[in-house]
Amino acid sequence: MPNDTTVHQSLGTPRGAALPAVGIDAVDVRFRTRKRDVTALSGVSLDVAMGEFVALVGPSGCGKSTLLKLVAGLLAPSTGEVRLQGEAVRGPRHDIGYVFQRAALLEWRSARRNILLQAEMRKMPTAQARARADQLIGMTGLQGFEDAYPHELSGGMQQRVALCRALLHEPPVLLMDEPFGALDALTREQMNVELHRIWRDTGTTVLLVTHSIAEAVYLADRVVVMSPRPGTIREIIDVGLPAERDYAETMARPEFAEATAHIRGLLGTAAAGD
Structure with missing residues (x-):
């Protein structure tokens, strides 16, 4: 990536990717x-490249979560088209992962059985699902808490379980709607x-909605x-990190x-959730 911060309106596929993971x-x-x-x-148009991490920020009610629902096929556009890996989204997509604020x-159900709920719903082979769950438990630092129930887990650990559940079937695209908004500041940083480490390890394409400018810039390739x-899309920032x-x-x-300063200026606020 370049070392300077570049600001651009991007309507095509970034970095010359042949086929975007998400096309709006x-x-x-x-x-x-x-x-x-x-x-x-x-008039929203956006391409997200395979393996890219893109964060969406903006005022409350501006349609960030609506965009995620469009990509998931939970909502149909009035005009225009949404595509996943080149295929038009015509209804609910079962190949994506979705993580919510709660x-x-x-x-x-224990942490492990909450993760494996995804496998049961998708009728994944048992051995494959258990091996994948073990891999994710290790990746997210949940070892020793596999048999703990939700009330025995901190908020951060609960979100780790939810992330494991969303990644169990190895989705090509992970949608995250303000997943850390309810956590305390220190846990949110952790x-x-x-x-960021899990994204780098898995190569999954991520589309994240957040109200935190710092979170968006730290995590994303583009904001x-x-x-x-x-x-509407005001600007797209290549963070250059x-x-x-x-x-x-x-x-x-x-x-x-x-x-972060540029994004604050665009949003007309000094903080915007940081």
Whole structure:
């Protein structure tokens, strides 16, 4: 990556990738309430390359989560098209992973059995699923807590279980909707470091919604800055940081300061969730 921070509006596939993992082409989302018609997204186009980490930031209600639902096939665009690995999204996609703000674990199942719930729903071969679960448990530092129940786990550990569950079937695309928003600041930092390492280890394409500018810049290759509703893409920032990122060292880099300051300026705020 370049060492300087470059700002650009990207409508094509970044870095010359032949086929984007996610393609969003001229998408509008409109819906009707009791009192009025609402345009949630307007003219949104974005390509996310295979293995890329892209973060979405913007004001509350600007359509960030709506974009994730479009990619997941949980919502259909009013106009435009969404594609996953070149295939048009026509309904709910079962090949993706999805992590929400709340871990949403089943209280009567252990950590391991919560992870393996994904395998049961997908009818994965038992031996394959257990081996993959063990791999993810080791990758996320959950060893020794495999048999613990959700009430015995901290918030950060619960989110690690949810992340393992989402990655169990090795999805090509992982969608994350403010996954660390409910955690305390220290745990959130630790989860940022863990997520970045796991992303590098797995090569999964990640699309993350966050209200934290610092989180977005630390984790992502590119940060998509959205406007207030109707949501449009204001700018896309290539953060220009090294692929391997020590947390404290990254926070002190001039590229980090430049990118976060620029995004704050775009959002018209001095903090925006940091």
